[in-house]
């Protein structure tokens with residue numbers, strides 16, 4: 016597909032905040048899991064919430080919270096002093112069962128890219144199994160050729176490993192591939208792997224690192240495909 020960035024035949028998507036509406040999907044799930052895993056102990060709850068960047072007063076995940084970008088492995092290390100990790104992970108899986116909320120316009124965009132024979136992958140710092148469950152919930156399984164999580168054997172973002180791993184599985188060249196994400200971790204991982212990068216968000220510092228940027232997935236892809 017000819018785009019403003021040149022020929023692109025492969026697009027790698029971050030999951031949370033990129034494919035999925037981050038707050039609609041995770042605010043309630045994380046709050047409920049933190050409460051469940053700390054069993055009514057206010058001090059443990061406050062410590063755990065602080066460790067991952069959850070605002071107990073508003074019930075929302077803070078901007079730049081560790082939960083936004085870090086791998087589950089790193090988040091586990093932060094939480095270990097405050098919760099039983101197995102219990103927490105079990106509660107997360109339980110509350111996340113039915114809650115994947117797509118970004119506005121995402122399903123239509125995936126249909127369009129898939130129809131144009133673009134190879135698509137998910138590259139997430141969440142677990143591969145959780146990503147697959149959410150794709151299944153949304154009816155998106157057939158759109159994605161590859162799903163790489165922090166536990167798929169390629170390391171975690173911001174290292175280049177997961178992007179390179181997805182490219183290897185797809186048989187794609189970095190030069191004709193685009194990594195799309197909403198955090199510095201996504202951009203660093205893409206830049207390290209030598210792919211083109213697209214940033215969804217409104218932070219100028221991150222926008223300046225990416226080849227293309229936009230405030231939402233719809234506006235971002237309008238500008239990528241505009242002159243294609």
Ligand SMILES: [Mg+2]
Pocket residue numbers: 029030031032033083084196197198
């Ligand atoms: Mg993200």
